[in-house]
Amino acid sequence: MDSPATSVGMCFEHPDFYVIHKPVGMPMHDDALGVIHAVRALTGEQQLYLCHRLDTVTSGCLLIARNASAAAQLSGLFAGRDIQKYYLAILSGKPAKKQGTIAGDMKNRRRGQHVLMKTRENPAVTQFFSYHRAETGRIALVKPLTGKTHQIRVAMKSLGSPILGDTLYGGKEADRVYLHAWQLHFCYNGEDFSITSTPEEGSRFVSEVFSGWLAEQPDNRSLPWPSFTLPEIKSR
Numbered sequence: 001m002d003s004p005a006t007s008v009g010m011c012f013e014h015p016d017f018y019v020i021h022k023p024v025g026m027p028m029h030d031d032a033l034g035v036i037h038a039v040r041a042l043t044g045e046q047q048l049y050l051c052h053r054l055d056t057v058t059s060g061c062l063l064i065a066r067n068a069s070a071a072a073q074l075s076g077l078f079a080g081r082d083i084q085k086y087y088l089a090i091l092s093g094k095p096a097k098k099q100g101t102i103a104g105d106m107k108n109r110r111r112g113q114h115v116l117m118k119t120r121e122n123p124a125v126t127q128f129f130s131y132h133r134a135e136t137g138r139i140a141l142v143k144p145l146t147g148k149t150h151q152i153r154v155a156m157k158s159l160g161s162p163i164l165g166d167t168l169y170g171g172k173e174a175d176r177v178y179l180h181a182w183q184l185h186f187c188y189n190g191e192d193f194s195i196t197s198t199p200e201e202g203s204r205f206v207s208e209v210f211s212g213w214l215a216e217q218p219d220n221r222s223l224p225w226p227s228f229t230l231p232e233i234k235s236r
Helices: 035-043 068-079 151-158 208-216
Strands: 009-013 017-022 059-065 084-090 099-104 106-108 114-116 124-133 137-144 179-188 191-196
Touching: 009 191, 017 035, 017 179, 035 059, 059 068, 068 179, 084 151, 099 151, 114 151, 124 151, 124 208, 137 151
Parallel strands: 059 179
Antiparallel strands: 009 017, 017 059, 084 137, 084 179, 099 124, 106 114, 124 137, 179 191
């Protein structure tokens, strides 16, 4: 289920870009309620550019360029898969495997749903580790290698463990969809950036048990992520 949109928060400021905390329920494209409108209100700047997107139900790190040149460069980093993205999710049940890679083409279905196919012509590729905590349920640390619409939500459903609250994909009812864009890692103009947005919404995300688990996690980049060879990027 969707939660009412609240205010955006500022995670990081740079002369060329912002990284904001997008709240649950805030759409990407809406003249009155969307992300750009909210960041304009927060910063007083009018010339802002979206470099990527998050689903309305997803919270967390969102990168906003402050000029056209930065927008082109940062969008190029996303398109070239040069920005590492890490997400947090709480699942409705135990996945078919505890860790690994989910890869396949995605196809649109009715009611705004997408489905994962067995073919891999232009696949969505998602890697994950899952952890069980009795007080919070099954936690997933997710690293999407591509950026398809609803990619993580579809990947978790394909394992028989849709995201908690994600009723569009069969998840159990909850106070929010438990998917959060946690970290971005990238190099911009020769400088490395590692930016984090801590979950602020959802009773399970803000619980002491979850916060304690989160504080214990090592650097995501040091984890033994499976090797996977992505297909060449098709020309746009």
